[in-house]
Amino acid sequence: MPILNRAAELHEEVTGWRRHFHENPELLYDVHKTAAKVAELLKEFGVDEIVTGIGQTGVVGIINGNKNDSGITIGLRADMDALPIKEATGKPYASKIEGMMHACGHDGHTSMLLGAAKYLSETRNFNGRVALIFQPAEEGGAGGKAMIDDGLMEKFDIKEVYGMHNAPTIPIGSFATRDGAMLASVDQLDITITGVGGHAAMPQNCVDPILAASAIVQAIQSFASRNVDPMNSIVVSVTKFQAGNAYNVIPTEAYIGGTVRSLDEGLRDMAEKRLGEIVDHVAKAHGCTAKFSYDRQYPTTVNHTKQYLFVGEVAKSLAGEANVEMNT
The missing domain is CATH 3.30.70.360 (Alpha-Beta Plaits)
Incomplete structure (x- = not known):
């Protein structure tokens, strides 16, 4: 898989963030420390605008591209909350909080978006704006709806939102998506x-x-x-x-x-x-x-056809057509 050199250089740093979040899980909307760490890093990266407290504890960061005559703001979204599960992995970076664990991979999602934030802040090689959306309460708390109800889309004039979820059932380096209904x-x-x-x-x-x-x-x-x-x-x-x-x-x-x-x-x-x-x-x-x-x-998560096809082409350009499952 072709990886941008700078993105590859971020691997160790992103891994470090992920392990920090894994050691310090928080539940639902009570992600104050996680949100604070996210905001701190976004500031360190030079993100142009950072707004906290959207949907209670959500964080949004805005990165302006080198050009902005497109007038388009694209959202990239990750979730921050963990699960009420006792960790028994024995990993050196296992949860330090009794009865809480990042068992669904949101520590990874948050770290991946932080990596994208750092790269985009450094390069800004795009026309428009990127809204980095860090959501609380995905695990049953409707944190996404809370952020939307708090004016997320209107405040930042977001036209499209893209997100991804780890999938241990598919090989490393592969992607999977589908048109229409994606998640029940x-x-x-x-x-x-x-x-x-x-x-x-x-x-x-x-x-x-x-x-x-x-x-x-x-x-x-x-x-x-x-x-x-x-x-x-x-x-x-x-x-x-x-x-x-x-x-x-x-x-x-x-x-x-x-x-x-x-x-x-x-x-x-x-x-x-x-x-x-x-x-x-x-x-x-x-x-x-x-x-x-x-x-x-x-409600059902529904992918729009145009965006589904776009994501598929981008994934194929990175991983190769054989490693991208469409309409799975």
């Missing part, structure tokens, strides 16, 4: 089943919410296999099941939580309606009541 929407399920609690030795006097909740977990999986066209796709995942705190007591309530992911807005509508029906009817069949909440979180 994600919606959150919260279900509370209410029955009648009592002693485990006398179940006949109880209405067991655990039994009802167990049936609901199984029943909602039928939605994807029996209500959705096999040519489409949707994933329903139950990730939380909580009930009771004693060995000898049937509890009054059981709780189920999870997510629904799809690439189609129509499927989101169908999921909200059909899953609600399934939960209600299965709960009633077991003599229980159910409270069903369907919270729409993130």
